[in-house]
Amino acid sequence: xxxxxxxxxxxxxxxxxxxxxxxxxxxxxxxxxxxxxxxxxxxxxxxxxxxxxxxxxxxxxxxxxxxxxxxxxxxxxxxxxxxxxxxxxxxxxxxxxxxxxxxxxxxxxxxxxxxxxxxxxxxxxxxxxxxxxxxxxxxxxxxxxxxxxxxxxxxxxxxxxxxxxxxxxxxxxxxxxxxxxxxxxxxxxxxxxxxxxxxxxxxxxxxxxxxxxxxxxxxxxxxxxxxxxxxxxxxxxxxxxxxxxxxxxxxxxxxxxxxxxxx
Amino acid sequence: xxxxxxxxxxxxxxxxxxxxxxxxxxxxxxxxxxxxxxxxxxxxxxxxxxxxxxxxxxxxxxxxxxxxxxxxxxxxxxxxxxxxxxxxxxxxxxxxxxxxxxxxxxxxxxxxxxxxxxxxxxxxxxxxxxxxxxxxxxxxxxxxxxxxxxxxxxxxxxxxxxxxxxxxxxxxxxxxxxxxxxxxxxxxxxxxxxxxxxxxxxxxxxxxxxxxxxxxxxxxxxxxxxxxxxxxxxxxxxxxxxxxxxxxxxxxxxxxxxxxxxxxxx
Numbered sequence: 395x396x397x398x399x400x401x402x403x404x405x406x407x408x409x410x411x412x413x414x415x416x417x418x419x420x421x422x423x424x425x426x427x428x429x430x431x432x433x434x435x436x437x438x439x440x441x442x443x444x445x446x447x448x449x450x451x452x453x454x455x456x457x458x459x460x461x462x463x464x465x466x467x468x469x470x471x472x473x474x475x476x477x478x479x480x481x482x483x484x485x486x487x488x489x490x491x492x493x494x495x496x497x498x499x500x501x502x503x504x505x506x507x508x509x510x511x512x513x514x515x516x517x518x519x520x521x522x523x524x525x526x527x528x529x530x531x532x533x534x535x536x537x538x539x540x541x542x543x544x545x546x547x548x549x550x551x552x553x554x555x556x557x558x559x560x561x562x563x564x565x566x567x568x569x570x571x572x573x574x575x576x577x578x579x580x581x582x583x584x585x586x587x588x589x590x591x592x593x594x595x596x597x598x599x600x601x602x603x604x605x606x607x608x609x610x611x612x613x614x615x616x617x618x619x620x621x622x623x624x625x626x627x628x629x630x631x632x633x634x635x636x637x638x639x640x641x642x643x644x645x646x647x648x649x650x651x652x653x654x655x656x657x
Numbered sequence: 658x659x660x661x662x663x664x665x666x667x668x669x670x671x672x673x674x675x676x677x678x679x680x681x682x683x684x685x686x687x688x689x690x691x692x693x694x695x696x697x698x699x700x701x702x703x704x705x706x707x708x709x710x711x712x713x714x715x716x717x718x719x720x721x722x723x724x725x726x727x728x729x730x731x732x733x734x735x736x737x738x739x740x741x742x743x744x745x746x747x748x749x750x751x752x753x754x755x756x757x758x759x760x761x762x763x764x765x766x767x768x769x770x771x772x773x774x775x776x777x778x779x780x781x782x783x784x785x786x787x788x789x790x791x792x793x794x795x796x797x798x799x800x801x802x803x804x805x806x807x808x809x810x811x812x813x814x815x816x817x818x819x820x821x822x823x824x825x826x827x828x829x830x831x832x833x834x835x836x837x838x839x840x841x842x843x844x845x846x847x848x849x850x851x852x853x854x855x856x857x858x859x860x861x862x863x864x865x866x867x868x869x870x871x872x873x874x875x876x877x878x879x880x881x882x883x884x885x886x887x888x889x890x891x892x893x894x895x896x897x898x899x900x901x902x903x904x905x906x907x908x909x910x911x912x913x914x915x916x917x918x919x920x921x922x923x
Contacts, residue, residue: 439710563681589703
C-alpha cells in the first residue's frame with residue numbers, strides 16, 4: 395500500500411511542474427466555456443426548456459473545469475510497450491495495475507485541481523446568466539463533493555480499462571480515440587446530458603460514463619435532490635468496483651500474453 | 658508548376674506508406690468516422706430539442722455544420738504538415754533538414770504530411786450538407802454551386818493560415834502554444850453554428866481576427882436565401898476572399914519567422 399501512495403505523491407509533484415502549460419490550458423478552456431455558454435443562451439432565447447439555463451451554464455463550466463480529469467492519459471505506458479521497456483515494470487515487486495492506477499489518479503487529480511480551481515473562481519465572477527451559479531443548497535454542494543470521490547475512482551478505473559484494451563495493439567490510436575469519444579459524449583462534455591432527449595435519460599444516467607461528472611454536477615445544480623445522493627453514490631461505487639474488477643482482469647490476461655519487443 | 662508536381666508525388670507516396678498497415682488504417686478511419694459522427698449527433702440532438710435558433714431552422718444548422726466540417730477536415734487532410742506535425746518537426750530538429758534543401762520550407766512542410774483518415778470526417782460533413790440542403794429546400798443554381806466551392810476553398814486557406822500562427826509561435830518558442838487552439842479548434846466549434854447568434858465580442862473575433870464569418874457564414878447564408886445582416890449578393894463572392902488574404906499574410910510572417918529559427922540541436 396505504501397508503495398502505491400509514494401508513486402501517487404511523486405506523480406502529484408511531477409504534475410505540479412507544468413505550470414506554464416497550465417495557464418494556456420486554462421485560457422483555452424475558458425474560451426470554449428464562453429463559446430458554449432453563448433451557444434446555449436442563444437438556443438434558449440426562443441425555446442425555454444424544463445432545465446433552466448442557469449443550470450446548463452453551470453454544467454458547462456463544471457465540465458470545462460474538470461476537463462483534465464476526463465482526458466488525461468499516461469503516455470509512458472504505451473511508449474514502454476512499444477520500446478520493450480515494459481520488462482522493467484514487470485520486474486517490479488508491485489501489482490502493475492495498481493501501480494498505474496496510482497499514477498493516473500495523481501495525474502488526473504492534480505491536473506484538474508490546478509486548472510479547475512482557478513477556472514471556477516473566474517467563472518463564478520462572470521455576470522449573471524454567463525457564469526457559474528451557487529450550488530442549490532449547502533447540502534447539495536456537500537453531496538456533490540462526496541459523489542465526486544466515487545466518480546473519480548470510476549474515472550481512473552475506466553482509464554485503466556481503456557489502457558487494458560489499447561495494450562493489446564502496438565498502434566493504439568484507433569481504439570483509444572473510439573473509447574474516448576464514447577466517454578466524451580456520454581459523460582456530458584460535448585452536450586450536457588440534461589439536454590439529451592428525455593426518453594434517453596433513464597438509460598444514459600445509469601451508464602458508467604454518467605457517474606464521472608454528470609452525477610456530481612446534477613447534485614450541485616439541484617437537478618437531483620440531496621436525498622437522491624443516497625442511491626446515486628452506491629451506484630457510482632458499484633460501477634467503480636465493477637470497472638476495477640474488469641480492469642484487473644484484462645491486465646492480468648494481458649500480462650500473460652505480453653510480448654516484450656526487442657530493441 | 659514544379660511545386661505542384663512535387664506535392665502530388667509526395668502525397669501519393671505518403672498515402673501509399675500509410676496504407677502499408679491496412680488494418681490499423683482501417684481502424685483509425687472508422688474511429689474518425691465515429692468521432693465526427695459524435696459531433697454531428699450533438700447537432701442532431703440540439704435540433705431535436707430546440708428545433709431552431711433565431712431565424713435558422715434545423716436544416717440551416719446542418720448546412721452550416723456540414724460546410725465547417727468539410728472545410729476543416731479538407732485542411733487537416735491535405736495540410737497535415739502544418740496542422741499537426743509542425744511542432745514535432747521543430748522539437749526533433751527535423752526542420753533543419755528542410756533548410757538545406759533547394760525548395761521552400763513551407764512547401765516541404767506541407768508536402769511532409771497527409772492524413773487520409775480524415776476522409777470519413779469529410780464524408781460526414783458531406784452527409785450533413787446534403788441533409789441540410791434537402792431540409793432547407795435549397796434551389797441549386799450554378800452560381801450557388803460556385804459560391805459553395807469558393808467558400809469551402811477559402812475557408813480551407815483561412816484555417817491553414819490560422820494553424821500557421823501556431824507554427825510561427827512554435828518557431829520562436831519551440832513548445833507548441835495551446836492558446837492558439839482557441840482560434841483553430843475553438844473557431845471550428847463556434848463557427849459551425851451561424852455567427853449572428855453570438856454576442857458582439859465573439860462576432861468581432863470571428864469576423865476581424867479569424868474571419869470565419871466572412872469566408873463561411875456570408876456565402877452560406879446567401880445560399881440558404883437568408884443573407885447575413887441583409888448583405889447584398891455580391892458580398893457572398895467577395896468577402897470569402899479574406900481567406901486568401903489571411904493565408905498570404907501568414908505565409909509572409911512564416912518566412913520572416915523562419916529567419917529567426919534556431920535549431921533545438923537534437
